[in-house]
Amino acid sequence: MSGVLARVASPADVRALPEAELPRLCEELREDIISICGRVGGHLGASLGAVELIVALHRVFHSPVDALLFDVGHQTYAHKLLTGRRERMHTLRQPGGLGPFLDPRESPHDALLAGHSCTAVSAALGVLEGRRVLGKRGHVVAVLGDGGLTGGLTFEGLNNAGGSHLPLVVVLNDNQMSISANVGAIPSLLRTRGARAFFEGLGFTYLGPVDGHDLGALVHALREAKASSRPVVVHALTLKGKGFPPAEADAQTRGHAMGPYEWRDGKLVRSRQGQRTFSEAFAAVLEDAMARDSRVVAVTPAMLEGSAMNALKARFPDRVHDVGIAEQHAVTFSAGLAAAGARPVCAIYSTFLQRAYDQVIHDVCLPGLPVVFAVDRAGLVGADGATHQGTYDVASLRPLPGLRLWSPMVGEDLEPMLATALAAPHPSVIRFPRGTLPALPPEVPAHPVDAPVEGARWLRRAQAPRLTLVTLGPLGLAALEAARAEAGWSVLDARCASPLDEAALLEAAAGGHVVVVEEGTTRGGLGSAVLELYAARGVPARVRLMGLPDAFVPHGDARAQRAELGLDAAGLLRAGRELLEGGRR
Numbered sequence: 001m002s003g004v005l006a007r008v009a010s011p012a013d014v015r016a017l018p019e020a021e022l023p024r025l026c027e028e029l030r031e032d033i034i035s036i037c038g039r040v041g042g043h044l045g046a047s048l049g050a051v052e053l054i055v056a057l058h059r060v061f062h063s064p065v066d067a068l069l070f071d072v073g074h075q076t077y078a079h080k081l082l083t084g085r086r087e088r089m090h091t092l093r094q095p096g097g098l099g100p101f102l103d104p105r106e107s108p109h110d111a112l113l114a115g116h117s118c119t120a121v122s123a124a125l126g127v128l129e130g131r132r133v134l135g136k137r138g139h140v141v142a143v144l145g146d147g148g149l150t151g152g153l154t155f156e157g158l159n160n161a162g163g164s165h166l167p168l169v170v171v172l173n174d175n176q177m178s179i180s181a182n183v184g185a186i187p188s189l190l191r192t193r194g195a196r197a198f199f200e201g202l203g204f205t206y207l208g209p210v211d212g213h214d215l216g217a218l219v220h221a222l223r224e225a226k227a228s229s230r231p232v233v234v235h236a237l238t239l240k241g242k243g244f245p246p247a248e249a250d251a252q253t254r255g256h257a258m259g260p261y262e263w264r265d266g267k268l269v270r271s272r273q274g275q276r277t278f279s280e281a282f283a284a285v286l287e288d289a290m291a292r293d294s295r296v297v298a299v300t301p302a303m304l305e306g307s308a309m310n311a312l313k314a315r316f317p318d319r320v321h322d323v324g325i326a327e328q329h330a331v332t333f334s335a336g337l338a339a340a341g342a343r344p345v346c347a348i349y350s351t352f353l354q355r356a357y358d359q360v361i362h363d364v365c366l367p368g369l370p371v372v373f374a375v376d377r378a379g380l381v382g383a384d385g386a387t388h389q390g391t392y393d394v395a396s397l398r399p400l401p402g403l404r405l406w407s408p409m410v411g412e413d414l415e416p417m418l419a420t421a422l423a424a425p426h427p428s429v430i431r432f433p434r435g436t437l438p439a440l441p442p443e444v445p446a447h448p449v450d451a452p453v454e455g456a457r458w459l460r461r462a463q464a465p466r467l468t469l470v471t472l473g474p475l476g477l478a479a480l481e482a483a484r485a486e487a488g489w490s491v492l493d494a495r496c497a498s499p500l501d502e503a504a505l506l507e508a509a510a511g512g513h514v515v516v517v518e519e520g521t522t523r524g525g526l527g528s529a530v531l532e533l534y535a536a537r538g539v540p541a542r543v544r545l546m547g548l549p550d551a552f553v554p555h556g557d558a559r560a561q562r563a564e565l566g567l568d569a570a571g572l573l574r575a576g577r578e579l580l581e582g583g584r585r
């Protein structure tokens, strides 16, 4: 290997490089990032935009003695490349390979685990204060995007840091983008002199704005910040996607997250684009609902793109609200909309809804407001891994009084479920997975679009039942495939995890054996609900729970992970047979 990057095995090597070699280093980092993302996909745009920033940080600070905390961690491919992980970069986001974000278990240069946004300032302040208490040395730096400035948690951290007078360094990587263009008042504030007044008002020294692609200017500002004895913000202006024409030209996201591609003769050749997803199908039925009923409004916390709501936003600009990376606000804002008589549909990823649990309970469920939550990315998400798995929504939402929790098995279920939810006087959840729409099996009639969805549905009913597979969501299809291979096996699609269709679930126990299957934690999920019901009614069935384990599932191929966990037809066949043979529970 020749080149500058090949001589960098650690941040010490970055510091030792002659200044004249740094522009070449940045070029080589970009070449690596573009080529790696081409092979395995990933968070290209943010990582390209942060190259000079990361080189400058490693020139000025001494990681890991100095702690560098990056918000989210999606912008850190240059950091990974400079901290001894270059040889393994081709494994990025692959099963068993380097993780998608940051994790101290992967490298001592990853000061704290990340994946969700807006944590950097609070975490960095905690690290700084912890070191102070323990008498440990080292500077602490929080690297934050302008999108991260739209979240309340960041403001809580800034408020605490500004009042602490501790020498926290905050680097604001301002590219005017979240995943989509950044929203609210923050983007314009950051482009005026108000930015200085804002940070100074919060107790920070303000340095900038600095050209975030000018290494000399960055190093100068970071040295000044390092020497400060009080909180300081370095405001760097960057271009997301910098150095890769297709990303720079992508006005929607600047190449935020890319699937694999090839860059041939100045042209981007992408791998085959996927089939229609649950998110797209949901957005389409929501669009119809919005066209029919002017009270229906959509809310997304910074996930217009992922929730497939761009077309919706273009058609109904005043009724689609991207509120920033602000899940708590998205939920309480939706509660306010519902209280005023509107019909809010709050689309939110399962993993990000975790942030807003109290808002769901206190602001929506307690007053019984008819907010519809479209809980996307429910279940395994693949390459984004442990921080992004949609594991806990059923277990955490199921106990909330008055909330109905639906899950479609196929795309055809979405329209009647949304209509049912929008007509209801209470809160509803419609949870659906990341990924493509499965086909409706020939033996299952589509639910009539104008009939309300009520309770469970039998997908297969054996004459002399021995065992029932009780499922939620698309796993019903795997269960159906398993059941076709066995006489006496029935399949019940629960459809609603709360409240349970008790009559159908009691009937499901007629054969004495029940396997409950869900793509969520088995601790407190649908299976637990079924066990609660059977215990309360004294039902003597043998029950086996299949779902996500009591462990954080890492990044991987979601289909392979399902197979490993027995959440496919072969696994369910095995599980059912074992149960019938009197094996494991």
Ligand SMILES: Cc1ncc(C[n+]2csc(CCOP(=O)(O)OP(=O)(O)O)c2C)c(N)n1
Pocket: 046, 071, 072, 074, 075, 115, 116, 117, 118, 144, 145, 146, 147, 148, 149, 173, 175, 177, 178, 179, 240, 301, 302, 303, 325, 327, 352, 355
């Ligand atoms: C709590 C949470 N909500 C949403 C996301 C999804 N998300 C990841 S990166 C991102 C945009 C971040 O914008 P910014 O901080 O400005 O970084 P940039 O990508 O522009 O470098 C969003 C919304 C997340 N990771 N965490």
Ligand SMILES: CC(=O)[C@@H](O)[C@H](O)COP(=O)(O)O
Pocket: 043, 072, 074, 115, 179, 257, 306, 377, 381, 384, 434
């Ligand atoms: C970093 C982050 O949180 C998002 O970019 C996330 O990776 C998007 O996931 P989807 O690709 O499932 O929309």
Ligand SMILES: [Mg+2]
Pocket: 145, 146, 147, 173, 174, 175, 176, 177, 178
């Ligand atoms: Mg940004």
